[in-house]
Amino acid sequence: QSVLTQAPSVSGAPGLRVTIACTGSGSNIGAGFDVHWYQQLPRTAPKLLIYGNNKRPSGVSARFSGSKSGTSASLAITGLQAEDEAAYYCQSYDTSLGGYVFGTGTEVTVL
Amino acid sequence: VQLVESGGGLIHPGGSLRLSCSVAGLSVRGNSFSWVRQAPGQGLEWVSVIYTAGSTDSADSVKGRFTISRDTSENTVSLQMNTLTPEDTAVYYCARHSANGPSQRLNWFDPWGQGTLVTVFS
Numbered sequence: 001q002s003v004l005t006q007a008p009s010v011s012g013a014p015g016l017r018v019t020i021a022c023t024g025s026g027s028n029i030g031a032g033f034d035v036h037w038y039q040q041l042p043r044t045a046p047k048l049l050i051y052g053n054n055k056r057p058s059g060v061s062a063r064f065s066g067s068k069s070g071t072s073a074s075l076a077i078t079g080l081q082a083e084d085e086a087a088y089y090c091q092s093y094d095t096s097l098g099g100y101v102f103g104t105g106t107e108v109t110v111l
Numbered sequence: 112v113q114l115v116e117s118g119g120g121l122i123h124p125g126g127s128l129r130l131s132c133s134v135a136g137l138s139v140r141g142n143s144f145s146w147v148r149q150a151p152g153q154g155l156e157w158v159s160v161i162y163t164a165g166s167t168d169s170a171d172s173v174k175g176r177f178t179i180s181r182d183t184s185e186n187t188v189s190l191q192m193n194t195l196t197p198e199d200t201a202v203y204y205c206a207r208h209s210a211n212g213p214s215q216r217l218n219w220f221d222p223w224g225q226g227t228l229v230t231v232f233s
Binding site: 002038048051104105 | 204226
């Protein structure tokens, strides 16, 4: 049972913008710990997408952006493309559990 | 940097298995590594970490059953899994910790290996 909650799925037409929320609590995101995001394409390992709340690794498209406020964080994908169909996970640290935690994951579908 | 997991397979409940993560391109001594697992059709779950200093920690779900270690001569990170149950069935990924500063709690995981499948069945 993850302590970071995400909507199970989100969809959008090509070219549009979608956002994925990651809701935590005072023992993780709200405690000031950074949020990171991963993209997992079908049948592949997760890949780092956003680190430190809003930073993109080299090679990641500028269409992906992250933000954090209070006990939540968000990942935005603009100019949605077919290749963005994947599962997206947020990740942080939780002091109550004493370990790293992942969000429940969101499947993005391009209509 | 490349991480390659091995050691997965089929095992009966109560059995033991040892996973290995072979690391190329950097030293296991100078980096922190975690094992993260993903049950079939499910999300990601952090399992265990070994920090640069050699200290370790694990999720409550595996504490006392799983042990993470490293071999600096072989440049590998291992996960010894004992008393396995069907709930341990998952793809197990090895991942390196990255950070901007000294706080381990701000770490993220990059890169990841391709994963190795562990199936515990009666």
